[in-house]
Amino acid sequence: MSDIAPDIAEVIAEPDPRAHASRLLAWYDRHRRDLPWRAAPGERADPYRVWLSEIMLQQTTVVTVGGYFDAFLRRWPTVRDLAAAPLDSVLHAWQGLGYYARARNLHACAQAVVERHGGVFPDDLEALNALPGVGGYTAAAIAAIAFDRQASAVDGNVERVIARLHALETPLPDVKPAIRILAERLVPATRPGDYAQAMMDLGATVCTPRAPRCVLCPLIDMCAGRRLGVAEVLPRRRAKPARPVRQGIAFLLRARDGSVLLRRRPPSGLLGGMIEVPSSPWREGELDRADCLAAAPLPADWQPLPGIVRHVFTHFELRLEVVVARAPTTTGMAEDAADWQWCAVDRLDEMALPTVMKKVLTHGLKALT
DNA sequence: CAGTCGTGGCG
């Protein structure tokens, strides 16, 4: 913590930090965006919608979330509806959004709200933070936005705004504790919910990662980053490690009736609980085809398809070759295991398929027809 | 605590 002392000393030396709250709120009132989960001005937001949107918005853009939010709300209008749903239906509805642990936690959280809190979201930080999938940021965001509590919600937008406002040169993530302290000092007693949203909107539309529109910023004359000409390059980040490449072979097995062999992945970890085309392990380094083929779900005349499927995850890149074979019958060794299933091609849309597996199926089925 | 965990858009 000693290395953050200079940053904090700097902000304490800044002129009265209260002024920006009223300016920011005035800006927010003029530029307020209409978002599906946002209440009308002056009205109280529905905690269920706030929570659902915040979970979906974790590391995900507003544009991407839009359609998913509407679909979820239509299908599960209340937290009790969501709690009563089968997990697989939630995973299916979540397909394509990524970070599938969020969907598992979403379901667990809905059940916790019903069981611990009688189906009513708690309004205090501690109880919110104890819910599955709700961390420090999301607890504060719900408390502020849904209950207008004086909570400091620090997401990536706010980190950027604060880092620029105070010209913090310490790179992320080391500077996080300092930002948290600074952000907390700035939360106003009046309209803390609107303030939280205003800070995030400012970061999303004005104080953007690249090419910030400083001339439109209501805080321009109190921004040290702007004054020093470093706003655009802040916050700094520690260099990220290179993304390794993992390779493997996916096995597209088709039965006589045209159905495809699929399996459910283990309930946690990468793509946890989602449906996949069976494949060899994904390994770094040279692709050993013979070794991979030994991992086939059954011995068959596996035919390689031209081309590969490439998919980029957060911490590695995946390259899959696709091999195809005909199964003699839809019965056999694969069927007695609970995680395996045959699926007709025209019913693939009922499966909880992550995007990488949709790519594999598209690639494989295109070559087959 | 550093690593794990998706995906799409944009410059």
Next chain:
DNA sequence: TCGCCAAGACT
């Protein structure tokens, strides 16, 4: 094409 990174949480 490629790297960046988005309303982070969990282990």
